[in-house]
Amino acid sequence: MMGKASKKKGYRGEAEFAKLTNGKRVPLSGSVNEFKNDVILPNGWSVEVKRHKNGLKTLYDWIEKKESVQKPDLVAFRADFKPWIICMTLEKFQQLLNKK
Numbered sequence: 219m220m221g222k223a224s225k226k227k228g229y230r231g232e233a234e235f236a237k238l239t240n241g242k243r244v245p246l247s248g249s250v251n252e253f254k255n256d257v258i259l260p261n262g263w264s265v266e267v268k269r270h271k272n273g274l275k276t277l278y279d280w281i282e283k284k285e286s287v288q289k290p291d292l293v294a295f296r297a298d299f300k301p302w303i304i305c306m307t308l309e310k311f312q313q314l315l316n317k318k
Contacts (some may be wrong), residue, residue, distance in 0.1 A: 227269050228267070228269060230269075231267050231268070231269035232257055232267045234255045235256075235257055235265065235267050236257045238266075238308060238312075238314065239257070239259055239260075239308075239311070239312070240259075240260050241257040241258055241259045241265065242257065242258045242261065243257055244256055244257065244258060251302065253291070259315070262316065271297045277293065277295075277305060280293045280295075280305075281293050281305060281306070281307060291310055292304050292305065292310070293305040299311065301302070
């Protein structure tokens with residue numbers, strides 16, 4: 219069971235992401251079967267939004283590449299027997315959304 223503070227943090231994350239991407243936050247996402255994801259983007263894509271204090275440190279290290287002169291546009295990763303996942307900054311994602 220999720221605590222009240224965690225629930226509020228998740229809601230704030232969903233609302234922030236929806237505002238930044240001109241998307242629509244899905245009310246009651248996750249608690250009602252027909253609403254599986256948190257935000258619907260203008261192009262119809264659905265997004266599951268996650269907020270963690272420090273759980274994604276390695277992912278941030280990869281995308282920020284502090285020791286590198288040129289930071290990557292995307293990070294692609296895959297666990298054994300799992301599909302590929304692509305990660306990018308919000309700025310890069312907004313560029314992708316604005317392309318026709």
